[in-house]
Amino acid sequence: MEILNYAFMQRALIAAVLVGITAPAVGIYLVQRRQALMGDGIGHVAMTGVGLGFLLSWSPVWMATLVSVLGAVLMELIRWYGKTRGDIALAMLFYGGMAGGVMFINLAPTGSNANLTSYLFGSLSTVSESDVTAIGALAAFVVLVTVGLRRQLFAVSQDEEFARVTGLPVRALNLLTAVTAAVTVTVAMRVVGLLLVSALMVVPVAAAQQLSRSFAATFAIAVAVGVAVTLGGTVTSYYQDVPPGATIVLLTIGAFIVLTALAAPLARRRARAAAAAQPSGDPVECAIPASRGAGRGIGV
Secondary structure: OHHHHOHHHHHHHHHHHHHHHHHHHHHHHHHHOOOOOHHHHHHHHHHHHHHHHHHOOOOHHHHHHHHHHHHHHHHHHHHHHOHHHHHHHHHHHHHHHHHHHHHHHHHOOOOOHHHHHHHHHOOHHHOOHHHHHHHHHHHHHHHHHHHHOHHHHHHHHHOHHHHHHOOOOHHHHHHHHHHHHHHHHHHHOOOOOOOOHHHHHHHHHHHHHOOOOEHHHHHHHHHHHHHHHHHHHHHHHHHHOOOHHHHHHHHHHHHHHHHHHHHHHHHHHHHHHHHHHOOOOOOHHHOOOOOHHHHOOOEO
């Protein structure tokens, strides 16, 4: 394939695959926690890290990771202790992060609005070898956490009080989820951009939930959708000369629409199968109700 003859596209495709895996892997927990827009908030904070990276002549990816992690931890602390004023504090954090990024990058000797735009909306053609190395290392951390601790994270995401009763370190796991989300944002910012990363964390999960109610199946489908749309968007942006971030997000929304359309006949088929399997002597009222997790979109 012609696209593989260019080193910059090879790096872009590698970055796209890593983002397609990591974003839905974290997003499934955020959706369960009803924190679907957390990635968007972290993206605002990460802008300050990008600006500081240019100002201090350090890697914008690593600096954005550091600032995003600090911002995510602060967001969790505000959620715990902020109470009625928490929303105001979060708003100041988000908009302060955006303003800080714009200010720092304009103060940097080598910074410009063009540099900032590539991080806001993604720029696959400018992904360097050092960026791929950083993205690979961060993606490995995300996969290790989201897969290795999936049972604990799922339990906390479903019901914090029940998880606390069972002896799980709820606050530590909440912090770990926030930190993992922050790392994912910095992994994805070179591909879809800081302002669009939340869509890639949430929409593939929502699409997967149209077809499945089990956690494992939803996780697998969401990751498959994430990889498919990131690769498809990358290839499309190369051949059609369109923005990669916007293309990936639009493909993600398109995948959601398609899977939603397919889910309706599948649900009817399952209902007919369940009705056929129901013993004729048992009234409908005796049927076992759906689990609490299934009612929220994902069952155990």
